[in-house]
Every structure is written in structure tokens, then in C-alpha cells.
Amino acid sequence: MGPFDWLPQAPLEPLQLDWLNGVEVAVLRLDRIDPLISGNKWFKLTGHLAQAQQAGASGIISLGGAYSNHLHALAAAGKRFGFATVGLLRGHPQDTPTVFDLQAFGMHLHWLGYGGYRARHEPGFWLPWRERYPHLHPVPEGGGAMTGALGCGVLLEQVRTQLHTLGWADYDAWWLAAGTGTTLAGLVLAEAGGHPVFGAMAVPDDHGVAQNVQAIVQGGYELLDASRGGFAKADQPLLEFIATTEQACGLALEPLYTGKALLALKQQIEAGRFAPGTRLIFVHTGGLQGRRGFAD
Ligand SMILES: Cc1ncc(COP(=O)(O)O)c(C=O)c1O
Structure with missing residues (x-):
């Protein structure tokens, strides 16, 4: 089998939502790399x-x-x-x-x-x-x-080469959903201390995300709880947030990972975590196929 030299490019797009409060967010659309092979x-x-x-x-x-x-x-x-x-x-x-x-x-x-x-x-x-x-x-x-994490390092390059399309010279941090923490660890490795990576944990503590990440990298990231009481639990406010986001800006999210991650970001912005003018890269890690038949 192989070799596999297919390196799909993920578009980087500005996000416009009324709750951003001056924080600038660009979405790395891994959900858009291919019609069938989606996400991280x-x-x-x-x-x-x-x-x-x-x-x-x-x-x-x-x-x-x-x-x-x-x-x-x-x-x-x-x-x-x-x-x-x-x-x-x-x-x-x-x-x-x-x-x-x-x-x-x-x-x-x-x-x-x-x-x-x-x-x-x-x-x-x-x-x-x-x-x-x-x-x-x-x-x-x-x-x-580690093998999975290393493959995610190219995402850094994909962001760097597209920053000019946003008129950005640089960004301040990454924000993404963590399930095992592998994608996050890959970004931390590639950043090598350059920019911090925030992981919105879509699963409860006992899934061992912190241990998984620690086994690959030391420092350069922060994990936040975004599990909303369990994996595969989609509560009403989350589902409403996903529907409102899609109506407001056309960005489709699913309830297990990306919806939780963006809602956690909203909560952190509302709590004053990021000053206006902060520039964040939100990684859309895909997963939209999984929402078919699930949310209903
Ligand atoms: C859509 C989606 N986003 C995020 C994740 C989390 O990625 P990771 O396991 O690398 O933390 C997964 C799978 O685990 C996923 O399917």
C-alpha cells in the first residue's frame, strides 16, 4: 500500500459572530478538505x-x-x-x-x-x-x-501560509476540541513553544486526555472542560447554540466535538478570558458525517 502523498489543504476563514466581543477568530476548516475524508x-x-x-x-x-x-x-x-x-x-x-x-x-x-x-x-x-x-x-x-500527533503538525504550515488572506501577520493561540488529545498534542509539538494551544475537552476527565497529552508533550497547552456532563450527551442549550451558529454564519458543527468546543470558547470570551484584538485559530475538526441520525 501507499505511498500516500495526498496532502489536502484546509481553508482558513474568518468567523463573524456577535458574541466575539472584539476577539478575532479564524476557522481552519478541516471539515472541508474532501467530500468523504473529513476532519483531523x-x-x-x-x-x-x-x-x-x-x-x-x-x-x-x-x-x-x-x-x-x-x-x-x-x-x-x-x-x-x-x-x-x-x-x-x-x-x-x-x-x-x-x-x-x-x-x-x-x-x-x-x-x-x-x-x-x-x-x-x-x-x-x-x-x-x-x-x-x-x-x-x-x-x-x-x-x-505519537504517530497520530506528528501527522497533525502540517496544520501549522497550512495556517501560516494563509494568514495573509485575513490580513494577519500572526495569531495568538489555537482553540480546538480534544477527544484523545492527539490533534492538540500534534499542534503543541509543531509550535515548539511558539503559540499556546487550548483544548476544549469534549469528554469527561476519566477518559485520560491529560495523560495522553502528557505522554507526548510537556507544556505549551491548556485543557478546559467542555464535556457538558459526558461524551455523546447533547443537551438542549448545546443543540440550540449549534443551530443558532449555523443560522448566523453558515458554519455547521456537530454536538460531540466542534459544537462543544465553540460553545466553550463563547463562555471563555464572555468570562473575559481573551482581550479584544486577540487572534485565535479555531480548528474545525470535522465529524459532520457522525451527526446524521445522531442528534435526532
Ligand atoms: C470531529 C472530531 N473532532 C475532534 C476529535 C478529537 O480529536 P483528538 O482525538 O485528536 O483529540 C475527534 C475524534 O476524536 C473528532 O471525531
């Missing part, structure tokens, strides 16, 4: 795909849920670039728009149940799958770890 997922996958290629693998085996953006991007990439994909899914067989797409992209699915999926961090978990699919390269949940 492609960037997190690139290093894993390079490793798979070096190992002489013929495809990738990975895990996720029935709405997984990671599996969706992986399956779409497999179809686009002609490599085999196998997905190990959480829970019992169900039909979601995501699962339908995975199958249409040619991903082979195995449903692990809930207990089976919980065992994914146990030492012997991969053994039977490695035996069953010896030619496939395993990728951890969400395309994480």
Missing part, C-alpha cells in the same frame, strides 16, 4: 499509513463506534487509495448512516459487543486479530499516540 482524521492517519507501508502491510485494521469519524475516514481512504480495511466495532450490530458508509466503502466489520470492546487495552487483545489478519497493520482507536 486524515492527518492523524498519515503516519500510521506510512508505518503500514514500511511494514509491507496490505491494509489497516482499527477500532471505533457505530458513529466513528475515525473509521469513516479510514474506510473512505481505503476505498480511495485501494487498501484493505477492517473495522472492529463497539457493541452489537446496528445500522447507522456511518455503518452503512463503512460497508459501502468496502470495510470488513466485526462487532465486538460492549465487553469485548472494553478489552481493547488488554495486553492480549490484538493477538487473535493479528493471527486472523497477518497482512493488516493495526491502528489504535482514533488513530492516536
Whole structure:
């Protein structure tokens, strides 16, 4: 498989909303890099795909849920670039728009149940799958770890080369959703102390975001709680905020990550966290495919 030299460019666009209170925000639209392969997922996958290629693998085996953006991007990439994909899914067989797409992209699915999926961090978990699919390269949940983080470094370059379109010479900080913290860690690594990175944690503390990030970088970032009481919980104010934002400026968000991240930014601006004139890069990490059938 590979080599994979596809490096999609994410547009950088100014955000206009009435609550910004003089803070200037530009959105790095990872949701717009491609019609099918969306968001931070492609960037997190690139290093894993390079490793798979070096190992002489013929495809990738990975895990996720029935709405997984990671599996969706992986399956779409497999179809686009002609490599085999196998997905190990959480829970019992169900039909979601995501699962339908995975199958249409040619991903082979195995449903692990809930207990089976919980065992994914146990030492012997991969053994039977490695035996069953010896030619496939395993990728951890969400395309994480150092390999995933390093692939996100190119986003810094994409922002730098587009700053002039906003009339900006520089920016002050990054703001993005964190699920595992891999994308955030990749930006922190690439910044090497240049600009701070704020991570709006879309998942509760016990998901280990802080530990994941600490395993990759030391300092240069700040994590804030944006979980709103749990992962996959979409409360009414959040859904209203997403609808209002889309009406006001056309920016589509989903309730699991990007909606929570932008709402957390609004709250911080209202609390006076950023002075007027501060310039922020908000990363739209995609995930819009996952909202089909979910929010209703
Ligand atoms: C749409 C979307 N945004 C953000 C994230 C979080 O990225 P990370 O796991 O790198 O923190 C994910 C997945 O985890 C996602 O699917």
C-alpha cells in the first residue's frame, strides 16, 4: 500500500459572530478538505499509513463506534487509495448512516459487543486479530499516540501560509476540541513553544486526555472542560447554540466535538478570558458525517 502523498489543504476563514466581543477568530476548516475524508482524521492517519507501508502491510485494521469519524475516514481512504480495511466495532450490530458508509466503502466489520470492546487495552487483545489478519497493520482507536500527533503538525504550515488572506501577520493561540488529545498534542509539538494551544475537552476527565497529552508533550497547552456532563450527551442549550451558529454564519458543527468546543470558547470570551484584538485559530475538526441520525 501507499505511498500516500495526498496532502489536502484546509481553508482558513474568518468567523463573524456577535458574541466575539472584539476577539478575532479564524476557522481552519478541516471539515472541508474532501467530500468523504473529513476532519483531523486524515492527518492523524498519515503516519500510521506510512508505518503500514514500511511494514509491507496490505491494509489497516482499527477500532471505533457505530458513529466513528475515525473509521469513516479510514474506510473512505481505503476505498480511495485501494487498501484493505477492517473495522472492529463497539457493541452489537446496528445500522447507522456511518455503518452503512463503512460497508459501502468496502470495510470488513466485526462487532465486538460492549465487553469485548472494553478489552481493547488488554495486553492480549490484538493477538487473535493479528493471527486472523497477518497482512493488516493495526491502528489504535482514533488513530492516536505519537504517530497520530506528528501527522497533525502540517496544520501549522497550512495556517501560516494563509494568514495573509485575513490580513494577519500572526495569531495568538489555537482553540480546538480534544477527544484523545492527539490533534492538540500534534499542534503543541509543531509550535515548539511558539503559540499556546487550548483544548476544549469534549469528554469527561476519566477518559485520560491529560495523560495522553502528557505522554507526548510537556507544556505549551491548556485543557478546559467542555464535556457538558459526558461524551455523546447533547443537551438542549448545546443543540440550540449549534443551530443558532449555523443560522448566523453558515458554519455547521456537530454536538460531540466542534459544537462543544465553540460553545466553550463563547463562555471563555464572555468570562473575559481573551482581550479584544486577540487572534485565535479555531480548528474545525470535522465529524459532520457522525451527526446524521445522531442528534435526532
Ligand atoms: C470531529 C472530531 N473532532 C475532534 C476529535 C478529537 O480529536 P483528538 O482525538 O485528536 O483529540 C475527534 C475524534 O476524536 C473528532 O471525531
